Amino acid sequence: xxxxxxxxxxxxxxxxAINLVxxxxxxxxxxxxxxxxxQVVEQGASTKASAIDCVKDxxxxxxxxxxxxxxxxxxxxxxxxxxxxxAKGSVVIDSSTIDATTSRKVAGExxxxxxxxxxxxxxxxxGGAIAGTLSFMVGGSDDEFKQVxxxxxxMGKNIFHAGGHGAGQIAKVCNNMLLSVLMVGTSEALxxxxxxxxxxxxxxxxxxxxxxxxxxxxxxxxxxDVMENVPSSNDYQGGxxxxxxxxxxxxxxxxxxxxxxxTPMGALARSLYAMHAASGNGGKDFSSxxxxxxx
Amino acid sequence: xxxxxxxxxxxxxxxxAINLVxxxxxxxxxxxxxxxxxQVVEQGASTKASAIDCVKDxxxxxxxxxxxxxxxxxxxxxxxxxxxxxAKGSVVIDSSTIDATTSRKVAGExxxxxxxxxxxxxxxxxGGAIAGTLSFMVGGSDDEFKQVxxxxxxMGKNIFHAGGHGAGQIAKVCNNMLLSVLMVGTSEALxxxxxxxxxxxxxxxxxxxxxxxxxxxxxxxxxxDVMENVPSSNDYQGGxxxxxxxxxxxxxxxxxxxxxxxTPMGALARSLYAMHAASGNGGKDFSSxxxxxxx
Numbered sequence: 001x002x003x004x005x006x007x008x009x010x011x012x013x014x015x016x017a018i019n020l021v022x023x024x025x026x027x028x029x030x031x032x033x034x035x036x037x038x039q040v041v042e043q044g045a046s047t048k049a050s051a052i053d054c055v056k057d058x059x060x061x062x063x064x065x066x067x068x069x070x071x072x073x074x075x076x077x078x079x080x081x082x083x084x085x086x087a088k089g090s091v092v093i094d095s096s097t098i099d100a101t102t103s104r105k106v107a108g109e110x111x112x113x114x115x116x117x118x119x120x121x122x123x124x125x126x127g128g129a130i131a132g133t134l135s136f137m138v139g140g141s142d143d144e145f146k147q148v149x150x151x152x153x154x155m156g157k158n159i160f161h162a163g164g165h166g167a168g169q170i171a172k173v174c175n176n177m178l179l180s181v182l183m184v185g186t187s188e189a190l191x192x193x194x195x196x197x198x199x200x201x202x203x204x205x206x207x208x209x210x211x212x213x214x215x216x217x218x219x220x221x222x223x224x225d226v227m228e229n230v231p232s233s234n235d236y237q238g239g240x241x242x243x244x245x246x247x248x249x250x251x252x253x254x255x256x257x258x259x260x261x262x263t264p265m266g267a268l269a270r271s272l273y274a275m276h277a278a279s280g281n282g283g284k285d286f287s288s289x290x291x292x293x294x295x
Numbered sequence: 296x297x298x299x300x301x302x303x304x305x306x307x308x309x310x311x312a313i314n315l316v317x318x319x320x321x322x323x324x325x326x327x328x329x330x331x332x333x334q335v336v337e338q339g340a341s342t343k344a345s346a347i348d349c350v351k352d353x354x355x356x357x358x359x360x361x362x363x364x365x366x367x368x369x370x371x372x373x374x375x376x377x378x379x380x381x382a383k384g385s386v387v388i389d390s391s392t393i394d395a396t397t398s399r400k401v402a403g404e405x406x407x408x409x410x411x412x413x414x415x416x417x418x419x420x421x422g423g424a425i426a427g428t429l430s431f432m433v434g435g436s437d438d439e440f441k442q443v444x445x446x447x448x449x450m451g452k453n454i455f456h457a458g459g460h461g462a463g464q465i466a467k468v469c470n471n472m473l474l475s476v477l478m479v480g481t482s483e484a485l486x487x488x489x490x491x492x493x494x495x496x497x498x499x500x501x502x503x504x505x506x507x508x509x510x511x512x513x514x515x516x517x518x519x520d521v522m523e524n525v526p527s528s529n530d531y532q533g534g535x536x537x538x539x540x541x542x543x544x545x546x547x548x549x550x551x552x553x554x555x556x557x558t559p560m561g562a563l564a565r566s567l568y569a570m571h572a573a574s575g576n577g578g579k580d581f582s583s584x585x586x587x588x589x590x
Contacts (some may be wrong), residue, residue, distance in 0.1 A: 123506060162493060163492060163494065166492075170491045171501050176506075177484055182507070182509055185473050185476030189472055189476075196395065197460065198458055202457060203454075204455075206470065207466075210430050211474045212474050214473075216506075223573070259590070260490075262481070263588075265479050265564075
């Protein structure tokens with residue numbers, strides 16, 4: 001069992017930290033929200049007056065923050081940056097979904113101080129965080145991957161080694177860009193069938209067993225009442241918010257620009273999700289893009 | 296066992312007719328190509344001087360033709376149309392991939408003569424036609440579906456009842472439009488990963504086990520040497536031709552226009568496949584769209 005500092009106790013970070021406690025680790029948590037801290041402390045975590053105090057004795061430091069600028073600030077700020085307080089030989093696990101450039105910058109700065117780093121963004125949503133069934137896409141050396149794998153196992157089901165520093169972020173951005181294309185394409189195909197007299201369940205079944213098979217059609221169907229226990233059958237509540245998909249597609253476009261890659265479908269998906277968010281749907285599940293094609 | 300007339304012995308029709316012979320049916324075949332006829336007759340089919348002669352005694356008439364105008368002409372031409380020669384109570388199975396409007400027109404005219412009809416386009420390609428593992432998407436009444444199911448079982452693995460007349464064509468057009476979106480989206484995501492230093496096999500494995508999972512990624516990977524026995528690992532030979540995908544996407548756009556449906560991804564996929572075909576890739580497998588995003 002390890003000494004772990006956990007920074008950032010939002011909708012994802014909170015339940016992830018609790019699963020580490022349940023697995024028997026010594027977990028010191030910190031967040032700017034006292035309520036968020038209290039909820040995890042109630043489950044057996046400890047806390048201290050600052051993130052700096054939490055990380056001093058930690059073998060592993062896990063962060064779950066909103067964007068690249070927060071990760072950069074928390075670790076690298078000239079005086080208050082955690083880089084000045086983390087012990088040599090410790091391992092930083094950043095599970096935030098951010099740009100790979102920031103991940104690589106933080107990894108490089110920490111390495112100069114003898115501190116290990118992996119980027120380890122997750123997929124699986126709040127449900128997966130609570131159930132401990134997240135997927136982690138890890139960027140780091142083979143040694144670093146071996147060190148973090150047992151820790152991540154307490155919070156997830158699939159732990160993938162994507163490559164070197166930043167590769168976890170790239171894998172996530174590629175996956176989520178593809179996911180958005182699957183969702184829009186599936187929505188269009190189902191709506192085209194509906195508009196031409198087909199039954200959504202019948203068409204879903206046919207395409208699921210044919211070459212149209214994909215995750216959004218097969219297990220996350222965007223058409224209401226085709227499946228139970230998916231957001232589309234619950235007024236698009238819960239699940240993965242449109243605003244978060246729009247954020248991930250922004251990262252995908254930044255990544256594509258950085259490598260001068262052509263991504264016509266990804267770019268179209270970003271525009272459609274931005275349009276959908278701007279119409280007041282930012283808080284709905286991302287499968288609500290189905291309604292953009294209503295007749 | 297049934298008396299079957301089979302009209303149209305191309306790359307798909309030929310092996311489909313042979314599978315009917317192997318199943319023990321009496322099959323009379325016709326095609327304008329004598330070579331195509333000879334190949335099926337060699338496997339035990341009979342032939343006659345004209346399609347009219349073939350259909351006179353047939354309980355089932357199966358057609359596999361290139362486009363709607365051919366189907367319309369073969370069945371409905373004023374004097375030579377087969378409608379004038381098919382016995383009342385027989386069942387026409389049109390497995391051509393054509394527009395649903397023509398399917399419904401032919402179904403209606405045949406019905407006036409007491410002849411049953413189903414549209415039953417297939418997916419599964421030449422390999423599926425040879426192996427007898429095609430999927431059939433059937434449009435017709437419940438009675439008509441029951442009549443044709445045992446016949447289709449000799450040529451296919453999955454026999455779907457999509458709905459009334461024309462529904463088979465609509466289901467196929469929806470599936471193939473979605474398939475094209477999956478293929479382009481998967482190609483973009485893999486290329487974005489490659490351009491940012493990821494290994495194609497590693498990224499494919501991660502996305503296949505995550506929410507990016509889809510048929511083109513999981514069993515028909517467009518990146519060379521990720522999988523064995525797929526067209527991408529064989530210089531994009533074999534499989535499903537770009538020209539045929541472009542044709543199906545044209546049908547999808549016609550269908551969308553007819554129902555005033557919005558299909559932004561489908562429209563983009565059509566443009567990309569048209570562009571790819573125009574660059575001299577029409578005869579390659581449709582996964583070769585991957586090369587459009589090479590760096």
